[in-house]
Amino acid sequence: MPAGPGAATDAPLPEPEELQAAVDAAVAHPWVGTSVGVVVVDQLTGELVAAASPDVPREPASTAKILTAVAALRTLGPDRTVETAVVQEAPGRIVLVAGGDVMLAAGAGDPTATNGRAGLADLADQTARALALAGTTEVALGVDESVFSGPAVSPGWFPTDVSLGFVAPVTPLQVNIAKTREEPYPPRHADPTLHAAGVFATLLGERGITVTGTERRDAPEGAGRIAAVQSAPVRDIAEYVLRTSDNTVSEALGRLVAVEQGLPGSFEGATRAILAEVERLGIDVTGAALADASGLAAGSLLSSQQLVDVLRVASLDPALRTVVVDLPVAGWEGTLGDRFAEGPGRGLVRAKTGSLTGTTSLAGSVVTVQGRELLFAVVADETPPGGQLGPRRVIDALVQQIAGCGCPLP
Known part of the structure; x- marks a missing residue:
């Protein structure tokens, strides 16, 4: 299976010690609060490169839409229309x-x-x-x-x-x-x-x-x-959900997944159907919970490891690869259009954002300056009062470091 856009299969992996140090510094930063999960893996091999509390379930916010998109493509098929x-x-x-x-x-x-x-x-x-x-x-x-x-x-x-x-x-x-x-x-x-x-x-x-x-x-x-x-077609609807983070369209898509599985087209049916489809992909959903299909409702729980596992399975499946490819591109489009305006991450980070009161998250792929594609998830769900700006700056700086920037955290 080919690596992501701009990636090279023979490119070297980043030095794990350096990335782990960057992760540790980000997790310790006061702007992200006291509950932060991070996972960085190699897309090709699945090898863990760096992590912090990877298996602890946390509020994912809109990164949960990655699961909805994958479930829709799996259950309905990319060519299905409504x-x-x-x-x-x-x-x-x-x-x-x-x-x-x-x-x-x-x-x-x-x-x-x-x-x-x-x-x-x-x-x-x-x-x-x-x-x-x-x-x-x-x-x-x-x-x-x-x-x-x-x-x-x-x-x-x-x-x-x-x-x-x-x-x-x-x-x-x-x-x-x-x-x-x-x-x-x-x-x-x-x-x-x-x-x-x-x-x-x-x-x-x-x-x-x-x-x-x-x-x-x-x-x-x-x-x-x-x-x-x-x-x-569903492939275009899923892309729309990922790039715009539209909650209403994501909820409708989740209910269509439920109906296709013979479940009620309701909040409960949609969340059951999405998690069931993810589990059928071979992903351990222990501790996972979805309160809705968009990540807007309080009560959803996903670990950083589960988010990365979904991304990696999607990246290796030709029928699901668009979930990774269609994520917003840093500094260019969608919900990442105004982030990563400079630095090595610009144009080479594709990620789903998540923003709720007290929660800031980001999950996707990054091509390093050496040309290696990595998958990552960062979820901080106890951020201090003051909004999204501080946590985003820390998370974006970390992803820049993953890409090879080496810039100090703010």
Whole structure:
């Protein structure tokens, strides 16, 4: 199996003593607090290069999304798409059947996009044509969201997580991830499904089909499908989750994994399904726990070793390798776009960030100045008050040292 981008299979390993000294200094730094786990391994051989408390479960924050992405690719497959359909249960009665696509476009779909690949305008075009052929100009609209179940908001989320737009209620039918305006963290629609259904009803009206009412109801068995649109493939959705760290999309992806495994499409079903899939990869999940599929809720626990184990298994599996390759690139894109602006890590670190109150984490791959690919995870879950800046500076300095910088810690 080839090493990562820019890596050389015959490049020397860094000196373990030097890296261990750097790890020890980072762990002792007051800015990262008193609970820090670190693991650095060779991607090719799995050889441990440096570590600190590697097996202690800690709050992973959004690095947990690595597990969700791996589970989705394993369970659903990279080419799977999510369908949003319209069925006719009787003359004048149609049901909009949600499949779990939370990135529908309000207008036409964009075949080059991930968010907005499937468009409600395209679905309305197909529906209006089918109804017109049957001579129907007036319908009652039902909305079937039975693919997901349980609460739409996790009890482990703070109320401000929703009100500030960090996540939307997890429903299986959403337009643009339920955003009320186009920015990274805008307020979200309180009921994303009914909002999307309202957009669809308006689109039908513009096409000559009057909608007399909208209600939640399950589509009956045997109802004929008259229209359908498909999301971006799972590989693209997983990449979107890793690069943007979008909590809502990650939660939807986790529920789709659960449904595919025959479990409820709920928080509990998703977390059970993700950990079960990871365990099937041969990874020891002793002590691991997931409170949700995004890492936003309090109560998730993963060790640095488990994060690195998942990364290494993914790096060695052609079907999962994109999980490592699609991580944000330091100094360039996604959640690492404004980090590692200088130094040897720039462009050669690919990692998933994690940020919660009291928790700062980073897990991914780094190509050293000698050209060797290493995998690493750093999780600090008892950081002192003061926000993310201090812990990030220590963690980023450590990763720069792993890459070969040798810069002193701040």
